[in-house]
Amino acid sequence: MISAPNHRPLLNGNSLRAILLVAVLLLSAVAFGQETRRVDGQRYTVHVVEKGHTLFAISRQYSVSVETILQHNPEARAGLLIGDEIVIPASEVDRKAARDNPPEMDGKFLNHKVERKETLFSISRKYNVDVNSILEHNPEADKGLQIGETLRIYVGDVEVKDEQIIQPAEPDSLLRHFVEPGQTLYSIARQYEISVEEITAVNDGLPEGLKAGMMLRIPLPNPEFVMNAPAKADTLIVTDDFPALTGARSSYRVALMLPFSADLQDSIFKNLDPTSPLAVNALTDIAVEIYRGFRIAADSLAAQGMNVDLYLYDVGEAPVDIQQAMSDPQLGQMHLIVGPLHRTSFEKVEKFAASRGIHIVSPVANQMLRTNYPTSCVLHASYLDQMRFLGRYVARMHLNDNVVVVDSDKFKDHDYLQYFLQSYQGNFRGDTIQPVKLDKFGIESVKSKLVSGKKNIIVVPSMDLGFVSDLMNRLSNIKSGDYDLVVMGMEKWMDYHNVDMQYKNRFNLTIPATTFLNFDREDHHQFTELYAQAFNRPPGNGGYAFMGFDVGWYFLGAMKKYGLDFPDHFDTNTYRGLYMGFHMARQSNGCRNNHIYLLQYNDYQVQPIN
Structure with a gap:
């Protein structure tokens, strides 16, 4: 029998854990298709930024802090660009988080795989996001969580102190070129008909030389950036010193931003009952109904001597809709904007409106919508x-x-x-x-x-x-x-x-x-007849025509009576309309409607009791 000599263990507990951690990182890098790189003896994982990626999402996927990412990638403090390389130091990975089910990035979302004993509450706390946001993007979770299912966490709803870390990556203003094996600076320069010097100048001189797999900036305009660049209006820095439009006008300019040509894949459409009468071109019908009701209110006030110029903008949830609308110089000359209906679109336009002192109203209910600026109004109580x-x-x-x-x-x-x-x-x-x-x-x-x-x-x-x-x-x-x-x-x-x-x-x-349609009211019958005379059809059962009328009658009427100082009179200017009531209250970050009906079932009818 041959006995082994006495010797010390090759690995102690700490070194074994360290090797296991590196193994996890290497496996993660392979799974995510990322390159690993050594610099001065330090191992890094290289993450290539894609559309929708954020510093927050990158930090969660790789189990490192945002500050660590910024320390090793200081240029990222100015914002992420699509195609950027972000290096992740293996030595600074949170070992516990790396073992604890890190999520994967999917554009503007993090994909979280549900584990045993996890709840919506625990997951919301893990990502610092409201439960309602999780349910908004994962409606099936309302029925309970299943182990192994994937939840989409929308990074834009994460609550953070520094908004920069949840800003999605933007296209670079210059072209990007992925260096293939065998390519040289000379061949790349010839491909784009530019000089080698021009390439090195926009890539910090290429101190490490040209390597296969590298992402080069090419000093030529990036068509994606040109097509998707935010309108100038949306790039304004809005401070707490907001301009104020005050006083009366001889005429008022009002914009309606509604999805007149909405895609059937629209997120609002997906939340509608497919068996309802509005199922075909649902959002288009809603937009038309709101417009027609608003138009009747505007015409009625015009008959009383008010001058209203109405502008229509076809705006859904596509970013290009918003960009096109905000690039129109006339939008910046409005006195009132109604819409858009989508939360993300509304949040972009309200910033635009606030920078110009324009009052903006969200006419439909959205539990996730929060006003962010003094000129914004939300009409439906949460x-x-x-x-x-x-x-x-x-x-x-x-x-x-x-x-x-x-x-x-x-x-x-x-x-x-x-x-x-x-x-x-x-x-x-x-x-x-x-x-x-x-x-x-x-x-x-x-x-x-x-x-x-x-x-x-x-x-x-x-x-x-x-x-x-x-x-x-x-x-x-x-x-x-x-x-x-x-x-x-x-x-x-x-x-x-x-x-x-x-x-x-x-x-x-x-x-x-927040709403109630009383079919027995005389003014309801009057409106229905007026609508049918004007448009050769009765208003739809969804109540959107009545909503459009109420919004138009209240806000246009307030401007007719008080001018652009109408928010100063919210306390006394109350109104119970055909479909909804108005008891507006000003707050530092906008105004909200405090009017709430209390409805009761009695004798198989529903009536307000307050």
């Missing part, structure tokens, strides 16, 4: 604002009633529950509500909180269709007449057709809502 309103209403109007709050125990409903409770208890209520949760079966947990001989207000801050349907079915098992019950839910419930209308009526379902 679901969180609606829950705050409902808490205040119940606290003040049901002082002597028994209030029961049901917790769905769903993460996505957590904020709705908290907003209701904080508002309720912040309105001078001495009682403290302890929300109840449903048992696995039956309704006893809720029934035990009910009081016979008093009105029982059951508040359910949830938009989970399965939970809502189950709860209403269980409540129906309570014998009619034993308790006086009123159920209060959320606006989305109006779309839940699998919740029996009989239950909605029995429990006098009461919900906050």
